Amino acid sequence: MNADGQYSLDPLDLAHASTVERAAEALRQALFAGELTPGTPLREVALADSLGVGRSTVREAMALLTAEGLVTRIPNRGVVVTAHDSDQVKDVMHARLVLEAAGVRAWSEASTVDRQRVRAAFDTYAQLIDDGAPVRAVSEAHLHFHISLVALTASSRLVAVAQSLAAEIRLALAHVDRVRGDVLEQLGSHRRLLGLLESGDGDATITELRAHLSAGESSLLQALDQQA
Numbered sequence: 001m002n003a004d005g006q007y008s009l010d011p012l013d014l015a016h017a018s019t020v021e022r023a024a025e026a027l028r029q030a031l032f033a034g035e036l037t038p039g040t041p042l043r044e045v046a047l048a049d050s051l052g053v054g055r056s057t058v059r060e061a062m063a064l065l066t067a068e069g070l071v072t073r074i075p076n077r078g079v080v081v082t083a084h085d086s087d088q089v090k091d092v093m094h095a096r097l098v099l100e101a102a103g104v105r106a107w108s109e110a111s112t113v114d115r116q117r118v119r120a121a122f123d124t125y126a127q128l129i130d131d132g133a134p135v136r137a138v139s140e141a142h143l144h145f146h147i148s149l150v151a152l153t154a155s156s157r158l159v160a161v162a163q164s165l166a167a168e169i170r171l172a173l174a175h176v177d178r179v180r181g182d183v184l185e186q187l188g189s190h191r192r193l194l195g196l197l198e199s200g201d202g203d204a205t206i207t208e209l210r211a212h213l214s215a216g217e218s219s220l221l222q223a224l225d226q227q228a
Helices: 020-034 046-051 057-069 088-105 112-130 135-153 156-173 184-198 203-228
Strands: 072-075 078-081
Touching: 020 046, 020 057, 020 156, 046 057, 057 072, 078 203, 088 135, 088 156, 088 203, 112 135, 135 156, 135 184, 156 203, 184 203
Parallel strands: none
Antiparallel strands: 072 078
């Protein structure tokens, strides 16, 4: 938001998509880029003017983001950008473990297409690191790999939940000073995870997954604490 109370968002091209969903996506991108900080109030009139849509569209878009945990409706204050605390981060990471472990257990029965998507997601993630890609791109590829694990369950509902959890993690990452951990160390952890998955040792894969997510949780909590 600038000094005039306006948000720095681009007007929408609404030709080929739902007006509400495109408004919601514009807000998501601003949140993930860190342009709207935790606790920032989101005013319908200012957002509608910035996006070039009606207030009812903004209201519906906010309802979508509220359901995703990206914004929070506070009595007498309206809607604000969600500020994650330690309990929320722990809950998100616990939910991720449950979903991704289900995907690991489904590996042997998963379709060839779904298993190949896991490999492709890892390759994309590794290539971005090798290329020195921007932090945001690497973070998105990292989370996409984890979502591909959940997709092994062949459940669109579980994948939708995983995507919502990933969005909350992206929001938290947008407001810390650096990506948690060393990227090469992170890459090694994912390579081990994929190797165990390919070997068919589900128990060892879940043990590695639990350690990986636990380390990520600790680093993220530390970063958020330093930010506070």
